[in-house]
């Protein structure tokens with residue numbers, strides 16, 4: 001069987017027994033050699049305020065340094081204030097600054113909510129229902145305008161958005177490899193293992209994790225990282241220490257992403 005022939009499943013075997021029978025699905029031809037692969041990932045974390053935006057920005061920074069068109073997306077932001085006639089959110093702004101593709105904020109953050117609280121509450125306060133379609137429509141626009149996308153999740157992995165939609169559902173809709181940011185502090189092992197379990201249970205690929213030193217006074221950090229390395233089913237992409245200047249550029253020096261699926265080769 002050539003690489004472009006679909007594998008026959010039990011369901012299609014009967015249909016495809018004659019020479020003239022067409023396969024039910026014909027996959028697109030493989031990309032020609034030399035065509036760069038597209039990179040995208042979904043960044044989640046063990047909690048809110050543990051470094052998702054910092055690490056997402058660091059990934060974008062590295063992508064820009066690789067010479068690709070990189071765009072961040074923060075689909076839902078809760079906590080925005082009006083500045084110069086436009087709503088401003090710190091996460092969205094940091095991702096925008098770290099990437100090199102400038103799209104309207106309504107694309108990179110389709111749900112920009114004012115109240116800094118749980119997103120389903122912030123949405124309810126504005127009479128908004130958070131739904132997947134506007135987010136995926138915006139994502140399609142980003143795909144068209146960039147070679148690489150970093151999507152920052154909201155809070156932890158299972159944050160509710162509405163009665164029947166939460167951030168784990170959103171991650172499934174994107175279907176991207178997941179990068180887990182572990183905020184290193186007491187309790188993080190349990191949070192990290194539960195999050196990894198939820199990611200895998202949703203059929204997603206945990207591509208790697210980052211140990212981010214949010215608590216400068218954490219004791220036995222090395223032992224905690226070692227235990228997580230033993231137990232998490234994905235590689236450690238780096239350890240980011242407590243930084244005096246928590247910028248994308250500085251955080252980027254502490255992570256190694258070359259082994260992530262689809263990571264672009266450096267352009268000359």
Ligand SMILES: Nc1ncnc2c1ncn2[C@@H]1O[C@H](COP(=O)(O)OP(=O)(O)O)[C@@H](O)[C@H]1O
Nearest residue numbers: 048049050051052053054213240241242243246
């Ligand atoms: N390694 C670090 N060193 C210093 N400050 C950090 C570090 N990681 C995160 N921070 C700071 O902690 C706060 C929360 O980080 P952020 O990336 O916004 O978290 P999240 O996106 O998970 O809510 C920010 O003020 C950020 O600058």
Ligand SMILES: [Mg+2]
Nearest residue numbers: 052053091152
């Ligand atoms: Mg954030």
